[in-house]
Every structure is written in C-alpha cells, then in structure tokens.
Amino acid sequence: MLLSKSCVYGLRATLYLSAKQDEFISIREISEELDISFHFLTKILQQLTANGLMESYKGPNGGIRLSKLGRQATLLNMVIAIDGPELFTECALGLTGCGSETPCPLHESWVSTREAISSMLEGTTLEEIAKQGRISKFRISEEGIFNWN
Amino acid sequence: MLLSKSCVYGLRATLYLSAKQDEFISIREISEELDISFHFLTKILQQLTANGLMESYKGPNGGIRLSKLGRQATLLNMVIAIDGPELFTECALGLTGCGSETPCPLHESWVSTREAISSMLEGTTLEEIAKQGRISKFRISEEGIFNWN
DNA sequence: TTATTTTAAGACAAAATACTCTTAAATAGG
DNA sequence: CCTATTTAAGAGTATTTTGTCTTAAAATAA
Numbered sequence: 001m002l003l004s005k006s007c008v009y010g011l012r013a014t015l016y017l018s019a020k021q022d023e024f025i026s027i028r029e030i031s032e033e034l035d036i037s038f039h040f041l042t043k044i045l046q047q048l049t050a051n052g053l054m055e056s057y058k059g060p061n062g063g064i065r066l067s068k069l070g071r072q073a074t075l076l077n078m079v080i081a082i083d084g085p086e087l088f089t090e091c092a093l094g095l096t097g098c099g100s101e102t103p104c105p106l107h108e109s110w111v112s113t114r115e116a117i118s119s120m121l122e123g124t125t126l127e128e129i130a131k132q133g134r135i136s137k138f139r140i141s142e143e144g145i146f147n148w149n
Numbered sequence: 150m151l152l153s154k155s156c157v158y159g160l161r162a163t164l165y166l167s168a169k170q171d172e173f174i175s176i177r178e179i180s181e182e183l184d185i186s187f188h189f190l191t192k193i194l195q196q197l198t199a200n201g202l203m204e205s206y207k208g209p210n211g212g213i214r215l216s217k218l219g220r221q222a223t224l225l226n227m228v229i230a231i232d233g234p235e236l237f238t239e240c241a242l243g244l245t246g247c248g249s250e251t252p253c254p255l256h257e258s259w260v261s262t263r264e265a266i267s268s269m270l271e272g273t274t275l276e277e278i279a280k281q282g283r284i285s286k287f288r289i290s291e292e293g294i295f296n297w298n
Numbered sequence: 299t300t301a302t303t304t305t306a307a308g309a310c311a312a313a314a315t316a317c318t319c320t321t322a323a324a325t326a327g328g
Numbered sequence: 329c330c331t332a333t334t335t336a337a338g339a340g341t342a343t344t345t346t347g348t349c350t351t352a353a354a355a356t357a358a
Contacts, residue, residue, distance in 0.1 A: 008243045040347050059355025060303045094157045105287040109269040116265040120258040138254040189317050208325025209333045
C-alpha cells in the first residue's frame, strides 16, 4: 500500500474541504459523506490542525476548515503531515546508508520513481484541484457523486 | 511504506541468491548474512517456492535457490508473489470503482506513477541484476559489502 | 446559568503485520 | 538404522495500525 489508510482518509477529507468556502464543516458531516469512522477521522484531522494545515472551532456551528496555509498546500504536504516523510527519503530496500556512494541495486531508479510519486502529489494546490473538480466531477467517495460547487 | 517488510526481506534474499550459481544455499546463511530473522525469512521464502520462483531442498547441504523461472523473473514478480498485485491495480485513494470513467482526482497521474513503479521493478531480470552487481558492488545489507561473484 | 453541539484527548479493542518458538518431515552420512 | 541438518508447518507472541468508546473542554444559544 502506497499510503496508509489514515493518510487516504485524510486526503479524502482534505479534498472534501477544498471544495468548500471558508465555513467550518463538521467532522460528522465529512465522516458521513465520505463513509469514514467519525472518531478515527477526528484523530487524523487533529494531526492536520496540529500541523497548521487546518483550523478547527468547537461548539455549535463549529467544525473544521482548511487554513490559509492549507489552501495553498499540496497533497504532498498532507501526506507528509500524516504518514511522515519516510516514503520520500528512505531506501526502497530499507537500508540505512543507501545513497549514490553506496547504493542498493534499486537506488538510482527508486530516486527517480519517488520523484514521480512526489510530483503526482505536489503537482497542484488544493485550490487548483477544487477548481478542476468542478469541471471534471471527480469522485472522492465510494458511492454518490460529490458536489464540487 | 511502498513495500512491506516481508517483501523487502524477500527481495534482498532474492538478490542474494541471484549472485549464486545453481547450488542450494541454506536459509540460515542468508538470514545471517542479511541480518534477517531466520524463521521469518523461511516463511517468506516458502511463499516464493510455492509460487515456483524458488526451489528448496531439505536435509544436509539442502537450502534454497532460484528456480529457472525465478532466474528469468523480475523483481516485480517477486513483489507480487509476496505483497500481491494491489499496489499496481488499486486506486491511490482506495476507491473501488475508480477508473477513467469515474476517476478520483489522482486517477490519471496515479496510473502513470504506478507505471513508473512497475517499470522500476520490471526493468531487469535477476540474471541482469547479478551481472550488473558484479560491476557496481551494490549493497543488499546494512553492513558489509556483498560479494557478487 | 443550563442544555446542546461540537472538537480534543485518552483509554480501550480489533485486526493486520511482524516476529518467535516448537514440532514434523525429508535427506544425507556414518 | 541412527543421528544430524535442513526446510515445512503451525501455534503462539509482540507490535503497529485501525477503529471504537467515553469523558472532557470549548462554544453557542436559550
């Protein structure tokens, strides 16, 4: 699995929020719309607020939203905030000293492959994805079509 | 983590065996040289023999070796035998129906990214890696330099 | 103030992954 | 045949990941 489940849930919630304006959206709503366990999602989003990528507000009409920083962020920032940077730094065979001086057999090709992975996640900001989503009607949940308005 | 630990251990053992000739190498030797738990490695290699990629022989002077099929195989075959094909088939966001008709926001770029991953693992056969290893002195363990003779 | 709604935090449980240990089966050599 | 060596198989343990539940804290509104 490329990304952990926590990370996938976090990304889907992030995409959900990218389509919303500045209002706080309740985690309950997100969890129901995307069919993700409420408490589990809460934990994941707490990590993102701790990293300054989201902002939360307690009480009635409270919820969560992308921070200014979060709106300008890319999916790569979200992935690193949840799964850590290891995917983009470590050797594919898990060897600690692996580098161009003392490489494993996969080293050179893995360096360029993980470039491809980070480009995929870094390519566009959330603002851009949201704009594109309105045109392309991307899915972010198993069932139903998400309203990218 | 791109590959499971089981998979990484299996790949490293595979690379170890690729440098050997037709003799059976004991799993004990591999586990000591590569610093992998003996019993755990045994389990992993059993999967590869079950898939016909390796052959084992019991008793004194017994051990394991790449089968004819295994020598002609690529690392991709080994990865799929251990971790299954999911990495190369599933949606990056874990959505079941994801495809070009009803894509997630990552779909198109993920398709080409996973192409990059499979090319990395498919690029060369074990025979070719072993040949290259003799020239480039690739590492396959934390410490020490592996003898690719 | 009080009740309600929401996130925060932490304990807990379940499942998956990683790893260990014991016993069985096969083979070789004396 | 007997013993030692090796893989096979399966039970068992530990750790990590995933998911649940309960209580606290903050905010709103009546």
